[in-house]
Amino acid sequence: MAEELDPNNLIDMDSLMMLKELLGEKFVELIETYLRDSAARIEKLKVALEAGDIETAKHEVHGLKGSSRNIGINSLADTCDILEKQTHAGTVTNEEQQLAAIEQNFAAVAVKLKTFIE
Amino acid sequence: MSLNNEPIESLKILVADDSATDRLILETIVSKAGHVPVGASDGKEAVEAYQREAPDLVLLDVLMPNMGGIEAAKIIRELAKEDVVPIIFLTALNDIQSLVECLESGGDDFIPKPYNQTVLGSKIKAFGRLRRMHRTLLQQKEQIEANNLHLIQEQTVAKQVFDKIAHTGCLNLGNIRHYMSPLAVFNGDILVSEMSPNGSMVVMLGDFTGHGLPAAIGSMPLATTFYGMVRKGFSIPDILREINQKLNEILPVGFFCCAICVDINFKERRLKVWNGGLPEGFLYRLKDDEYELLPSKHLPLGVLSNQSFNGDCDTFQLEEGDRMFMWSDGAFEARNDDGEMYGEERLHNILYQNKGQSDIFDKILSNVQQHIGSSEKDDDMSLVEIEMRDVDIVASVDHLNEKRQGSLADWYMNFDLPETSLREFDPLPLLMNIISEVPGLRAHRTPLYTVLAELYTNALEHGVLGLSSQLKSTPDGFAKYYETRADRLQSLTKGKVSFSLEHFADEKGGLLVIRVKDSGEGFDINRKSKEKGLDAGKVVTIEENDDFFGRGLQLISNLSQKLTLFEPGNEVEVQYRWDIEE
Structure with a gap:
């Protein structure tokens, strides 16, 4: 169920530029932290889903959604939101596909974000 | 207070969020607004940081590992006691039930993710103001309590002073x-x-x-x-x-x-x-x-x-x-x-x-x-x-008879009243005042007052004014006597009463010698003495209970140890002896 990703819609550039202005030289730290933190969350999410640990999955996907939304990465946040809602309901369907969509989305975002810090 | 021009007060703000990026953004917003951020990555760390740093304001993410924001908020509330520490929840949650739970657990407000710098800045400001007002209120309350306590203490002291005086x-x-x-x-x-x-x-x-x-x-x-x-x-x-x-x-x-x-x-x-x-x-x-x-x-x-x-x-x-x-x-x-x-x-x-x-x-x-x-x-x-x-x-006067340091022991004084003073002035309170300075004599104030009053009356009325006490023998004469007394006193052009008081202290008590002399002509001591069958002489001493020259001298004689009349009858000496353990 992987959707086609429009590279231009991956990131809300207005939000990101506002953050760049706010953080100044710490912007690089923000991006690096986001990439590291999100990669770790996705890894934990993957393990949790495989183990059927809905609670941990809920927590990680919620965190990923929140920090993505905060820096304007809305498409990933939306994708996370669908999964989070299912974890709240207690039953997750198509977890592999959803996880793949999240990983794919994140990979695309990471490519794009790295262009800002090089 | 003007909301726009309020001074920027730097607050210490606890930022608890398990997401490192969110924390970074929040800390940056807080710093840029002029405040000092303290970071924590979960609820447990948040409680520890609260105890360690005592921040003015707490920003708490709701969902955190180890301990969630809601539980952390409850603990922080407990720890804060009377102090107002505003707690603002940070949440990507948007269902009403979750938001209500945030507020009921002790939160004061919530901020939705993603963060808006302006909104967060204003909220920090508003809560800083709230906290400042509450602090002022607490200080004033303490001040009022202290004032009240002070007032009660003052009243207690005042009451003690008052009771002593009154x-x-x-x-x-x-x-x-x-x-x-x-x-x-x-x-x-x-x-x-x-x-x-x-x-x-x-x-x-x-x-x-x-x-x-x-x-x-x-x-x-x-x-x-x-x-x-x-x-x-x-x-x-x-x-x-x-x-x-x-x-x-x-x-x-x-x-x-x-x-x-x-x-x-x-x-x-x-x-x-x-x-x-x-x-x-x-x-x-x-x-x-x-x-x-x-x-x-x-x-x-x-x-x-x-x-x-x-x-x-x-x-x-x-x-x-x-x-x-x-x-x-x-x-x-x-x-x-x-x-x-x-x-x-x-x-x-x-x-x-x-x-x-x-x-x-x-x-x-x-x-x-x-x-x-x-x-x-x-x-x-x-x-x-x-x-x-x-x-x-x-018995009631005795309580005044306390020993005092630096009191009068041996002394001597002369006190003359010329006609101008005789008209207006009552010398007895002044004399009693001096006598009262001798602690042992205080208890004798009543007899001494009587002695002085009789001596002064005799000197003024019979000596200076020349009134006859025989006038007083009838009720009509009594009124006439005082009428004449007032008239003569007003028209008095020349006259004098002299007091001389001398006191000798000894181990047993003391001796007060009172002499009163007036400017009058005196009276025939010898004639009176003869009538009484006494020897004529220049000095007549009454040492025993003689029924002598009318009630005045009789009374004085009873109250004192020795009474002496001097020629030509215008001078009297009274010796008043007093003992300590009387």
Whole structure:
């Protein structure tokens, strides 16, 4: 169920530029932290889903959604939101596909974000 | 307070979020707004950071590992106690149930993710203001509590000082009963009493206008003046005049003291009353079984200037068993729970219904208190009863007979009064004042006053003014005598009375030698001595109980150890011996 990703819609550039202005030289730290933190969350999410640990999955996907939304990465946040809602309901369907969509989305975002810090 | 121009106060803000990026953004926003961020990555760390850093404001993510924001908020609330520490939840949650839970767990507000710099900045500002206001409130509350405590301490001290000044005296004599409510002192009521050296008991009940400190403050000069002057033998008019002047000078316009002042001489069974503005006193006459009223005839103390002040008293002859009642109007104004006053009528009814009974005082008291019931707020009444019966006056004066350092022991003084002073001045209080400086002599003030008064009267009236005491033998002559006395005193152009007092102290006590000489012609000592069958001589000494020259010298002779008359009869010497353990 992987959707086609429009590279231009991956990131809300207005939000990101506002953050760049706010953080100044710490912007690089923000991006690096986001990439590291999100990669770790996705890894934990993957393990949790495989183990059927809905609670941990809920927590990680919620965190990923929140920090993505905060820096304007809305498409990933939306994708996370669908999964989070299912974890709240207690039953997750198509977890592999959803996880793949999240990983794919994140990979695309990471490519794009790295262009800002090089 | 202007919201726009408020000073930027740097707050310490705890930022707890498990997402490192969110924390970074939040910390940056906080720093840029001029505050100091303290980071924590979960609820446990947040509680620890709170205890360690005591931040002014807490930003808590709801969902965090180890301990969630809601639980952390509850713990922080516990720890903060009275202190207001605003807690703002950070949440990507958007269902109403979650938001309600945030607030109910002790949160003050929430901020949705993604963060908006402006919104967050304003919220921090608003909560900083709230916290500042609460701090001010707490400080003010503490200040008020401290002030209140201070005030109570001050009142306690003031009460102690006041009790020392106002409640010495002779209120403990068996024939006085008095009641003053605990509130009375700071409601401006005062009751003072003291024995005068001439054997009179002087009692004064006063009621200052107003309440609280302004009302109480006037009682200090009143009490000190009262005690000082009564002990020295001043008369009521002199004492009232002095108090009136003091109060007139120190109290603001509209503040004054309603007062009733009585002087009871138990030996002579004579009552003098001055009432200025207090309710009428009641004098119970045992023989007639009736009351005589002692209404107010003067303006209260402190109203008039001393030129217009009138200290004249009414005089009554008393008999054993006569009783006098006086009270301040606090007794009438005592209110019950419904605000109804006790009133003058109820009090008068008790007086008349229980006429002649010995427990009237208790009946009035219990009746007023019954009326007040539980309300107590208006209980500021003062009530006094004095009974005419023989009391041991010397015993009451004895308490003044304390040993003092630096007191007079051996001394000598001459004191001359020329005609100008003889017309206006009463030298006795001044002389008594000096004599009272010898501690052992204080207890002898009554006989010494009598001796001095007799000597002075003889010197002035018979010596200087040349009046004959034979005039006084008939009631008509008595009036004539005083008329002539006043006339001659006014037209006196030349005359003098000289006192010389000498005191020798020894281990057993002391000897006071009093000599009084007048400018008169004297009298024929020899003739009188011959009539008495004594040898004529230049000096006549009366050492025993001779029935000599009329009552005056007889009395002096009885009170002293030795009385000597000098030629030509215008000079008398009295030796007064006193012992310590007498």
